[in-house]
Amino acid sequence: MTVGDVVFSLQKAKDAPSMMSFYSDIDKIEAIDDETVRITTKKPFGPLVNYLAHKGAGIMSEKAVKAAGDNYGQHPIGTGPFMFDSWVSADRIVLKANPDYYKGKPAIDTLVFRVIPEGVNRTIALETKEADIAYDIDPIDHDMVKHHSNLTLLQKSALTMNYLGFNTEKAPFNKKEVRQAIAYAIDMDSMIAAVYLGAASKANSPVSPEVFGYNKDTKGYDYNVAKAKELLAQAGYPNGFKAKIWTNDNGIRRDTAVILQDQLKQIGIDATIEILEWGSYLDRLIRKEHDMFLLGWTPSPDADSALYAVFHSKNHGSAGNRTYYTNARVDELLDKGRETTVEADRIESYKEAQDIIMDEVPLIPLVYPDNNVGMQKTIKGFELDPENQHNLYPVSK
Structure with a gap:
């Protein structure tokens, strides 16, 4: 890895539309010498260090990326403890231990990542x-794995934040x-x-409790059918209306949609x-064809990541604000929250922003789900990462 690779990779992240909310406030990325890179921001940028640790800022080989072009994803080159070996589309990726890794060769010689979409088949x-x-x-399957003599379940x-979103530019969802x-x-x-x-907790905010800037005092919505009917009547829909709930083929979201359908x-x-x-x-969310939709958002451990992409008006569409x-x-509060490095000031901005968002509910935060991993009891050294960026270097069996 060279400083040229670092400059190239960070510039690529900065220019990527999907990463715009993370890196758009970076002004310049410069190589100072063979071991130093200088990053200059347009203004103070509180979450910068956090975002540099995000997977979107992962360092790639400039030479390899340019040589492979659009096929780079099928021939990746990195600097980590494992090296790419092979890939079978929709089935598996095989990695081999990197004997030259700077911390030493990992204990596991071969990692095989299998794609198993159905939960029952993973179990x-x-x-x-x-x-x-x-x-x-x-x-x-949680209880079965917990009580299996050869297995263990990690939960954290x-x-x-899993949510029900609305197209706020489309009637009747344009009414608060x-x-x-x-x-x-x-x-x-x-x-x-x-x-x-039971493997989740009720959400009161679009920011989860594990994230910096979470406001425990932000008020969510208690179940109240009478209040719901009253508000619909105020909005001009005393008899309700017809609408669509979109989801993808995800078991949790499908089941959630069925329950929402019944409750509505x-x-x-x-x-x-x-x-x-x-x-x-x-694609259809970007084209604004939706009424209601089910999605989740997994931020970095900073409220800017939880809020800026999803609610700032600069980020309508693919950048994250799919409720429009x-x-x-x-917007002002989210700008203030990211344009200072004073934590207390950032927290105050995010508190007010969460209160406004939960009052206007462009999306309804439903739950904060638990992460979990099932594994053989013979596995040692695995730690569950809240961002699902699990470090497999220390793992052995």
Whole structure:
């Protein structure tokens, strides 16, 4: 790795539309000497150090990227403890230990990452010892894994916030009262019990408790059908309306959609569920074709990451603000929060922003799900990372 690779990689991240909210305030990235890179920001930028540790700022080989062109993703070169060996589309990626890694060769010679979309099949892979480690065990299998003589389940609060979003530029979801009514109509406790089997906590904010800037005093919405009906009537929809809930083919989201569909019937909203292929789902969100949609957001451990991309009006569409929410005061607060390095000032800005967002509810934070990993008891050295960026270098078996 050279300083040229660092400059190239950070510049590439800065120019990527999907990373705009993270790196757009960087002005210049310069190589000072063979071991030093200088980053100059346009103004004070509080979350910079956090964002430099984000996977979006991972360092790539400039030579390899330019040589491979659009096929670089199939021939990656890095500097970590494992080296790319082979890849079978939609099936597996194989890595080999890097004997020249600066901390020493890892204990594991070969890592095989298998793609197993169905949760039940991931659990079976653990039981049959086809897999040593399985990410995201379905809630229904938690107890079985916990009590299995050869397996163990690791659980930890995640940074993720799962939400129901609205197209705030489209009637009737352009009315705050309609969005609030839907928030009051959702029984989060029953959803957590039925969908997550208790492996989640009710969300009161778009910022999760594990993230810097979370405001525990921000008020969420308690289940109140009478209040929901009252708000719908105020908005001009006393008899409800028809709408669509979009989701992709994700088990948790599908189950959530079914529960939402049932609960919204209580206030006269006739919701149809549409399950979309992932690429089409994101593309149609950008084209603003949606009514309501289910997604999640996993930030870095900083409120700027949790809020700026999702709620700032600069980020409508693919950059993260898929509700097309616009609020000048929220924009101002989010700008203030990132344009100072004084933590107390940042916290105050994020507190007010969370309160405004939860009042206007362009999206409804539903739950903060737990992260989990099931693994063989013979595995040593694995630690569950709240961002799901698990370090496999110290792992042995």
